[in-house]
Amino acid sequence: xxxxxxxxxxxxxxxxxxxxxxxxxxxxxxxxxxxxxxxxxxxxxxxxxxxxxxxxxxxxxxxxxxxxxxxxxxxxxxxxxxxxxxxxxxxxxxxxxxxxxxxxxxxxxxx
Numbered sequence: 001x002x003x004x005x006x007x008x009x010x011x012x013x014x015x016x017x018x019x020x021x022x023x024x025x026x027x028x029x030x031x032x033x034x035x036x037x038x039x040x041x042x043x044x045x046x047x048x049x050x051x052x053x054x055x056x057x058x059x060x061x062x063x064x065x066x067x068x069x070x071x072x073x074x075x076x077x078x079x080x081x082x083x084x085x086x087x088x089x090x091x092x093x094x095x096x097x098x099x100x101x102x103x104x105x106x107x108x109x110x111x
Contacts, residue, residue, distance in 0.1 A: 057110055057111065061107050064106050065103070068103040072096060075095040076092060079091040079092035079095060
């Protein structure tokens with residue numbers, strides 16, 4: 001805890017004579033007529049700045065979802081209309097389950 005100050009104490013006491021002084025070389029330590037290329041580099045990495053890579057995750061997930069719907073419609077036409085009957089329904093259910101599992105895995109793996 002900090003000790004309490006009395007009402008007549010100065011608010012801003014400097015503990016040391018070096019308080020507020022800069023150590024080392026700063027931009028202010030150089031003469032004004034020096035150009036920027038004559039000054040030594042500070043702690044800046046020498047690398048290029050690239051714009052952020054666009055995020056296409058949601059677009060790819062939407063495309064995967066659309067392909068899943070198209071596959072379900074195609075399987076419905078083939079299994080229910082062309083094959084028909086009980087075998088068509090069983091084939092359609094198996095195709096729906098397979099398409100669902102594949103779609104879930106593909107949408108989950110898009111990163």
